[in-house]
Amino acid sequence: MELIIKSYANRIGTLQFNNEGKLNCLSHTLMDELMRGLHELEQEGAHVIVLRAKPGVKVWSAGHDINELPEPRRDPLSYGDPLETLLRNIQDCPVPVIAMVEGTVWGGACDMCCSCDMVIAAEGSTFAMTPAKIGIPYNASGLIHFVHHIGLNKAKEMFFTARPTTVHEAWNNGFVNHEVSKEELETFTYDLAGKIGKNAPLAVRAIKAQFRLLTRGALIDAETAERIQAIRRKVYDSADYAEGIKSFKEKRPPVFQGR
Numbered sequence: 001m002e003l004i005i006k007s008y009a010n011r012i013g014t015l016q017f018n019n020e021g022k023l024n025c026l027s028h029t030l031m032d033e034l035m036r037g038l039h040e041l042e043q044e045g046a047h048v049i050v051l052r053a054k055p056g057v058k059v060w061s062a063g064h065d066i067n068e069l070p071e072p073r074r075d076p077l078s079y080g081d082p083l084e085t086l087l088r089n090i091q092d093c094p095v096p097v098i099a100m101v102e103g104t105v106w107g108g109a110c111d112m113c114c115s116c117d118m119v120i121a122a123e124g125s126t127f128a129m130t131p132a133k134i135g136i137p138y139n140a141s142g143l144i145h146f147v148h149h150i151g152l153n154k155a156k157e158m159f160f161t162a163r164p165t166t167v168h169e170a171w172n173n174g175f176v177n178h179e180v181s182k183e184e185l186e187t188f189t190y191d192l193a194g195k196i197g198k199n200a201p202l203a204v205r206a207i208k209a210q211f212r213l214l215t216r217g218a219l220i221d222a223e224t225a226e227r228i229q230a231i232r233r234k235v236y237d238s239a240d241y242a243e244g245i246k247s248f249k250e251k252r253p254p255v256f257q258g259r
C-alpha cells in the first residue's frame, strides 16, 4: 500500500493517509487501500481501528477526488461508487473505527468521519459538506447520516451553505465526540482506543452491529425511493453539475445557471 500506512500494536490498528501532495483526497486507489487496510487489521486481531493523517497536516482530507467524479449524466454518488462502498465498509467493520482529525475536512471525508464510530478532533479543525458548491445532489444514505448525527436543521445548514463548521460547533452538534488540543490529540485518542481494546471484543462487536442495524434510518416505500432518484437525476444531468466540475478544474469560481 502506498497511499495508506497501516500499523498495529496492542490490539489497536492504525490507517494513516499518505498523500499530502493531493491533500489526502479520496481517490479510488486511496479508498481501495483503506478498505483493504480495515479488513486486514480486523483479521490481524485489532479490537479498534484509528483513521488518521500525518501529524500537523493542514488538510486532513480534501474529500472525493474531483478529477475522478464521473462525467455529467452519470450519478456521482451511486450505490457502487468507491466512496459509498468505503462508507459502508467503515459502518460494517466489525470493530469500532475512530477518526482522529486535525486540519480541514471536506465533502466525502466528512461523511467518512460520520461513518466512523467516534470522531476526536483537534482545536482548529473544520468540517465542510460541499456538494452544493460542486452541483452535486448528494444522496439519501448520506443525508440521513448527517440528520442522525447533527439533527435536521444543522444538517440543512451544513449542506445548503457548504461553509466549514468549526470543531466547537461540530462538538456542540454531536458530530465530534471530543475536541482536544493538538498536543494531546494523539495521546487522548490512543488512550480512548486502549479502553475499547481492553473490553470484551465479542460484546463490543455485537453492540456495534446492533447500533448499525438500529440506525439504518426509517424505511421508505418504493415510490419514495423512485422520487428521490428522479430528483437526484435532474441535478446530475444538469449543466450546473458539469459547470461545478469544470470550474474546479479551471480553478475559478463556478457560475451556476440553475439548469
Ligand code: LCV
Residues within 6 Å of the ligand: 021, 022, 023, 025, 059, 062, 063, 064, 065, 066, 067, 076, 106, 107, 108, 109, 129, 130, 131, 132, 133, 134, 136, 138
Ligand atoms: C482532487 C484536489 C481536491 C479534490 N480532488 O490547495 O461531498 S461531495 O458531494 O462534494 C463529494 C463528491 C466530495 O467529496 O467532493 C469533493 C469535496 N471537496 C472539496 O470541495 C474541497 C476542494 N478543495 C479545496 O477547496 C482546496 O483544495 C482546499 C481548501 C482543500 C485546500 O486549498 P489550498 O489552496 O491549500 P489547492 O486548492 O491549491 O489544492 C492543492 C492541490 O490539490 C488538488 C488541487 O486541484 C491542487 O492540485 P494541483 O496542485 O495539481 O493544482 N485538490 C484539492 N482538493 N477534492 N484534487
